[in-house]
Amino acid sequence: MSSKEKLRIAVVGSTGYGGVELIRLLLTHPHTSLTSVISASSAGTLITEGYPHLHHILCDTLDGVDVDEIKSKADLVFTATPSGVSAKLVPQLLAAGLKVIDLSGDFRLKDAASYTQWYKHDEPDADTLAEATYGLCELYGEQVKGKRFISNPGCxxxxxxxxxxxxxxxxxxxxxxxxxxxxxxxxxxxxxxxxxxxxxxxxxxxxxxxxxxxxxxxxxxxxxxxxxxxxxxxxxxxxxxxxxxxxxxxxxxxxxxxxxxxxxxxxxxxxxxxxxxxxxxxxxxxxxxxxxxxxxxxxxxxxxxxxxxxxxxxxxxxxVVKGAAGQAVQNLNLMMGWEETLGLALTPVYP
CATH class of the missing domain: 3.30.360.10 (Dihydrodipicolinate Reductase; domain 2)
Structure with a gap:
């Protein structure tokens, strides 16, 4: 990637707390361009209808979940979806040649049968589950580098x-x-x-x-x-x-x-x-x-x-940060071989 190019990013699940926190972080990341904000439930509306604090910052219309459209706009997708949604969507995104960082719990457990017991939904596709790299950065950061599919840890x-x-x-x-x-x-x-x-x-x-x-x-x-x-x-x-x-x-x-x-x-x-x-x-x-x-x-x-x-x-x-969106951006940095702290040099808000 040249110094003038930026990685095009789509966020699926932009109207949840994890999704809107990703938006906050990505808008100031020096190497990314947020090109698509996506919500299955609010497609066609302005994101500011649900989050007025983004007025004059991000006034995009929310896209629906269409893999071909996502591919036309993005190189990497963050999936900040409810449990069970990513299990169906992520294999399609990977098959389309997109990189994925999944914030749901759908690909964290390597024992496929555990999803029925603990998450109360069907186990994910076996090949996709096998490809997922668990992205607890401080423990598995070396494994994250260069991968195309990261499962972001829970909070x-x-x-x-x-x-x-x-x-x-x-x-x-x-x-x-x-x-x-x-x-x-x-x-x-x-x-x-x-x-x-x-x-x-x-x-x-x-x-x-x-x-x-x-x-x-x-x-x-x-x-x-x-x-x-x-x-x-x-x-x-x-x-x-x-x-x-x-x-x-x-x-x-x-x-x-x-x-x-x-x-x-x-x-x-x-x-x-x-x-x-x-x-x-x-x-x-x-x-x-x-x-x-x-x-x-x-x-x-x-x-x-x-x-x-x-x-x-x-x-x-x-x-919402280290337990979700912040760690997802940290995984992005490691995946892409960038400085780990890019876009994350945030002093805690106090009081």
Missing amino acids: YPTATLLGLTPALKAGWIDPASIIVDAKSGVSGAGRGTSLMAHYSEINENLKVYKVNKHQHIPEIEQVLSDVQGSPVTITFTTHLTPMTRGIMSTMYAHINGQFSTADFISLYSEFYTGKPFVRIRPQGTWPATKEVFGSNYCDIGFAVDERTNRVTIISVIDN
Whole structure:
């Protein structure tokens, strides 16, 4: 690609939170041109009808989902669609010669039968699933380079896996003892209306949901098993909190041996050297969701309890950025061989 050329980008699912966040990031990316915004449900309307904040920034008419039309306008497609939609659409896009980064959960699990159990829809095409590269950038970034189809990780898995992987890989924690207490802002439920996300239901409230049944459980266990080299199962509980953005994943595990908080900080700092979006907190300080709001950072802190010989690991991300659109752009950069931070040099919004 010459310095004057830009990669033409289409976003399918432009009217969801992940899609509109992709638009925000791509409009300032130096190497991309957003050439098509697509919505099956709102085709033919202006995107500003649903998102007035884009007035005088992006006033495009939303296209429908037509693979031939997409191919005529784009080189790469982000699919930010509901579960089950990408499973049918992505094989068509790849067959048309397009590159794809999928933000849905449709191609994250390598065990095809798991989709029926956890996502409640048919398993995806076997060849397409086999081609998908799981794009957790800090762990699999080298595998992403040069590929044409990336499956973007989920929000809970991103926060949780970045928090657990270094200690598990080093053998410092007992994989059978892992317990994860995870909390998300309401935007994680998407823009569709539901009783659970209704203002009067969530305001001044804290709700547990999908206990032992969350669809991100097998995704987390798949990667931890890969890191461990043997099957890993975890206890994973999710909560909905009365805030717009943010995930806090608080993880507990028994320590193998004797390691201090300072030891964990040193281990993680070394593990994530050269990984620009993971920030390790100094001893005695722990991250908060507000401190990564609007950014692609994952902040991680630690507390070792010498009395119980357990470690508490706290990992926070913005679920819409690092947990979705930001990581998708990070995958784009790695896929194309560009600087990993392009379009993502965002200082967290505070307060």
